[in-house]
Amino acid sequence: MPSNKSTKILGILFRIAIPCVILAAGWFGFVKLAEQIKKPPEPQGKKFQLRSRVEPLEVVDYPVVVKTHAVVQPHNLVTLNAQVSGQVAKVSPSFEVGAYFSEGDVLVEIDPRDYETALSIAKSQLVAAESELKLAKVVEDRKLRLVESNAVSQGEVDAASATREQAEANVALAKTQVEQAELALERTKVIAPFDGRVKSNMIGIGQLAGSNSPLGEIFAVDYVEVRLPISGEQREFLNLPEFSDDPPIDVELRDSISQSDVVWRGKIVRTEGVLDEDSRDLFAIARVDDPFGRKSSGPPLRISQPVIASIEGTVLRDVIALPRPAVRQLNNIVLVDQSELTLLPMKIEALWSDAEKVVVPASAIPKGMLLATTPMPFTPKGTKIEVIPPAEEVSAAIADNSAPDTETKTTN
Template identity: 70%
Template sequence: MSATSSTPIRLAGLLLRVAIPCVILAAGWFGFQILASHVEEEPAPEPKKLLLRSRVEEMEVVDFPVTIETNAVVQAHNQVTLNAQVSGVVTSVSANFEVGAYFNKGDLLVEIDQRDYHTALSIANSELEAAKSELKLAKVVEDRKLKLVGSNAVSQGEVDAATATREQAEANVALAETGVEQAELNLTRTRILAPFDGRVLSKLIGIGQLAGANTPLGEIFAIDYVEVRLPISGDQRPFLDLPEFPEDEPLPVTLRDGIQDTNTAVWRGNIVRTEGVLDENSRDLYAIARVEDPFGRTQSKPPLRIGQPVVASIQGTILHDVVALPRAAVRQLDSVVLVTREEHTLLPLKVKPIWSDTKHVIVAASTIPTNMLLATTPMPYSPKGSKIEIIPAADPTSTIADTSSPDSEQTTTN
């Protein structure tokens, strides 16, 4: 066979090899289209119908007593540093002059060596006796010259000199008496006595130590009562009747432990005055509360120590015709959601608080529509007029907006 006759055969074989895969691909695509056209598509599920749910509370018109709470620290009303007024070696320190010890007014706390001061007193007494003797002699001389001046036995000048001598002697006696008084005072000052009933805060001296005039011996504070500086903010002051003048009635205050919440101890006192200026940083006004017998020496009560942080509760004015809203039900400080009593539809409302504390937000009763309930459950959205399902009080289900079953007949309206 020639080369010319074999060329068509080769072309036919090539076309056959290309055509067979194409036919197979075409047949497969055609078969897929036929099979796919008979597959039934499942219908998309219907969306669940949402229903807002919330617990509700009744809103009552009440008279609400305002209670102001503020934090402070207990401080002594009289805390002083004892100083030596005379110099000398410390010879005695009382057992009542130890840190934390109690003492009574007039108790001997520290004693300084008295020997030098006894000697000084003896010298002063001797000088006084000498001055008195000189005065006695001067009076005798003056009297004699006054008797002789009438007979011209002595001159008037001699009489005047005798009178001047007597006056000088009298001045010397007065000076000597002052010296005795000073010596007696210095001797007294060797015994440092307690100026009031109190306790020892610090002790800075010991037996055998040399104390000079104005040497600090220790710090003490009075225990008849303590004071507490209570900061009152500008928002709180309108609700308190604070005493401004001495004749004003004290305002009762209750103090609790500011460190341990489990401490049930309570101390009662009275606000007796306010400071005359506002704090330059916070602009708070400080009210001074007084607590009698803080260490319970005359009454059986827990001690209220100096430096103790406390939480003070002060009874303020009474707000009339108001509604006390639970703080958890107030959103963004001034927004609440009400529920109509009959239709159970939502009514978002802006409120203007009169007062608020950790538990309540107080609003005027006139600002709350009548025949409404308060929604207390947090909801992600609360469009006006939306239908709501009220959660029974005993229902322990979720406290957020929940979904109901698909067959529910109530749907959310916008």
């Protein structure tokens, strides 16, 4: 009996001991995990020194040059039409595509034989009408003499007068028919209305041309026009001619395809009275004399050639012209204090900008500043920077450093 009782007591103690051991192990683990983990010391970051190239800021008077793109157009483009019908008998060599011609040249000739015959018939009818008029006048004069002696009646005199008037009308009609036949014969020759060049030819020898049928297109070569779009911002810096007596503005044109150094000089002579419906641009008309260099022996400025126009505008006084690459996000620049070499980022408001420069008032930039031109990832105000010397100075420094070594080697 005693042994059974001891076994029961041991069993009870064992069942109580297991949870206690589990609780003790949990508490021990909690204590260990709750202890603060000692972190290794963080490595100290390397000091980063901002470096930038700088440029001096100069107050200047900046001449605005407005640039715009356009296409050369003929000032007088004409479609030649046949005024009479007939078979084409001759086509002048000057009426080939690209050929030059002078005012008064015969470009196309229609077979004139039918019109020569019509003219001969009209002239014969005129001769007959003049003969009838001569006879009617003789009869009328005789009737007028006889009526005084009562040899004829007044009715016969009136009839003779009416016959004479009818004969006069027939003569006038015959003369008109002769003039019409002469004009039709003259129109068998298509005459050049001005000095020009052929754009297209739509007719050939032997082809039948109808009245008002197109023969080809020609354009004048005394001067060409360039229709230049000018935006609202650009118009503020230009004094464009508005009236016929306003002075013209000089303009330079360059080929926008080949980017060559060839320059054509012209003048803006007028502006259009209506803004473009889509862009609201104003079109200024520039005129270039002798575009094909026939008198000046210059390079040809061809029709439909795309060009870049440069127009001199007003001069901005007391401004600073900043290089465009130094202007960040359109209106932000970074200045460098010349004495302390610290950064000063600031925003600007441009008076004028183009592909190369951004022009600001000189009063907007503090004195004693340089312009940072090197892109930097961040530019906190007051940060010290190191100025990168110009390439010439770096080259000179390298040459100076290498010179002693060279002399030493030579001496040895």
